[in-house]
Amino acid sequence: MEEVRNQQVPITGLGVAKVIDSEHSNFKKGDLVWGGTGWEEYSIINAFEFLFKIQDTDVPLSYYTGILGMPGMTAYVGFYEICAPKKGEYVFVSAASGAVGQLVGQFAKLSGCYVVGSAGTKEKVDLLKNKFGFDEAFNYKEEQDLEAALKRYFPDGIDIYFDNVGGKMLEAVLPNMRLNGRISACGMISQYNLEQGDGVRNLFHIITKSVCMQGFIVTPYFHMYPKYMEMIMPLIKQGKICYIEDFAEGLESAPAALVGLFSGRNVGKQVVVVARE
Amino acid sequence: MEEVRNQQVPITGLGVAKVIDSEHSNFKKGDLVWGGTGWEEYSIINAFEFLFKIQDTDVPLSYYTGILGMPGMTAYVGFYEICAPKKGEYVFVSAASGAVGQLVGQFAKLSGCYVVGSAGTKEKVDLLKNKFGFDEAFNYKEEQDLEAALKRYFPDGIDIYFDNVGGKMLEAVLPNMRLNGRISACGMISQYNLEQGDGVRNLFHIITKSVCMQGFIVTPYFHMYPKYMEMIMPLIKQGKICYIEDFAEGLESAPAALVGLFSGRNVGKQVVVVARE
Structure with missing residues (x-):
């Protein structure tokens, strides 16, 4: 948000998505990814420094917008x-x-x-x-x-x-x-x-x-993501850490969900469900 | 000053002094010292963690209230x-x-x-x-x-x-x-x-x-004083660093000198001269 106020940079939506077509060697059709996917149903992604392939699908995919993101x-x-x-x-x-x-x-x-x-x-x-x-x-x-x-x-x-x-x-x-x-x-x-x-x-x-x-802003620390995954995944799977999400259904609910953050309407991580598959 | 407002601890005067009598093995009659000497002409000092013997008298002694203190x-x-x-x-x-x-x-x-x-x-x-x-x-x-x-x-x-x-x-x-x-x-x-x-x-x-x-407050770093002296003394003696002091004469000038700090009346380090020897 500070970015918006100070530097006039629009808010980038972070999400989970499935690749439907790719010309990038690291990502192929069917891959699941998380990162800068935009506030939209379909995205053309050209910036890959903030796009990660999802390896572990044993956990709710929405976790990659939160505890795993x-x-x-x-x-x-x-x-x-x-x-x-x-x-x-x-x-x-x-x-x-x-x-x-x-x-x-x-x-x-x-x-x-x-x-x-x-x-x-x-x-x-x-x-x-x-x-x-x-x-x-x-x-x-x-x-x-x-x-x-x-x-x-x-x-x-x-x-x-x-x-x-x-x-x-x-x-x-x-x-x-x-x-x-x-x-x-x-x-x-x-x-x-x-x-x-x-x-x-x-x-x-x-x-x-x-x-x-x-x-601090977290992006310069993303090289530590593998180390974090090594710590957090066992904790999640062993039930030693819990994580609560608050789902808003449909992209059309996104603006209200965003505004709700400022009055604390959400309980836990606010997630907007664009599609369930 | 914060100390005064928050913890009701009185201000301790820092100064340079000559030992006129001592029962402490590290300090003997005639030694010059700097540290917590009080706002007074004669002091009885019982706290030695903040009292340092002056080794080098090639520089103005008042420097030990400032650049060397x-x-x-x-x-x-x-x-x-x-x-x-x-x-x-x-x-x-x-x-x-x-x-x-x-x-x-x-x-x-x-x-x-x-x-x-x-x-x-x-x-x-x-x-x-x-x-x-x-x-x-x-x-x-x-x-x-x-x-x-x-x-x-x-x-x-x-x-x-x-x-x-x-x-x-x-x-x-x-x-x-x-x-x-x-x-x-x-x-x-x-x-x-x-x-x-x-x-x-x-x-x-x-x-x-x-x-x-x-x-930060400086006292926990006083173990670095010898290292600092090693750096600063040659700089002073070679004229590579300069240091300006503002002298107020006599202990009776101390309250006004203190108050003057808040309106910036002093030019350089404010020193109160209690005695010249």
Whole structure:
């Protein structure tokens, strides 16, 4: 979204597709692929640096739009590479039931961390606690004072904040950060549609706590995809990680599904079903 | 200063002193020391982790409150360790004629970078360009639009921002950052005395440019002091680096000198002369 606002680049749809014709030696008719496929039923693809052949069809194909695709890599890179988690650390995830957040929370638990997530409905909070195994979760819309809420969940402070929302939540997190804390700046969905962003007024905590706030975009890390697949596939097949998707039927439902992201209407990864085969 | 606001810890004066009596085996009568000596004429020192014996007296002793002391180490760590500069990179320094900034700018030139500094008077801007060797410098008080000013000095963007001021300048820097830029969050002097800090409303640039903003305090890096001395002493003695100090005479001038920092009354490192021997 930032791309749209700042650089006037249109949003590229990421999806799963079947090759119906190909002049590229790596892709042949019948191959399944994921990557930059566009918001359309049929695509002519000329850019191959972001198109991957699907090898493993033992899992729902839609997973390649999420846990096995860009959001999965985003969670993996943003948590393991950017935050360098250590066992026993305190981790906070915002937009925690979303495509990326739900994975970050589970990665944190697998790393032996204590993890708390925030989301915007009771249903999502229940999912975080009962399905994704977060230690605690809260509905940020029900909190009068986010800084105090975080203090309640993290009396000893936060080592790692995986930020999907920016703005007021980031401001509430900063005073709660621990020395040498890390903030993975992954998304700022609370800010994208504001004419004027919310001001973060307490960045001096970054100095006093020696915090590292690292922004990232996932594409330069795609060479790590095979390594990620090696980690994530067994976890999925052994049922050690779970992944929730929210399907909207038909390409015509795509605009509403997109807009719904900004009010949190989706529960889990928002997927638009263009065709089932 | 943040310490004062957040943790109610009093400011400790850093200075140069002569030992007049000692029960510590590392320090004996007549030794010169620098470190946490207090805002006073005579000090009883019981904390030795931040007290260093002065070995080299070939340079003005006051340098041990600055270029050879905490500000020097701050510039060294914040620039070399935090920003990892590469030859040819574009570097911006705010409060650039201050104790730390003047050194960062010179380190940047020694590293083969292009460096621009901001300061608050014509006199300081002249110093930056004519004494410290900055490629360019500007008076931020004379700029209506800081973001546009930075765009003018950095048409290709900023790789490294050494931030001594925070607030509105930080906000102006963010849209000008280059991909994989680094911000060394060293100080936020524009913010310390505000009841409510200036809001930074465009932190999403941290994501889109994959910027790393790293806050730091220098004390955990003091094991690197000998390495720093090895680098800086020859530079001083060969006249390859220059250092400007602003002396206030007498302990009674200290409060006004401290307050003057916030309006930029000092030119160069503010030193309070308690005694000349």
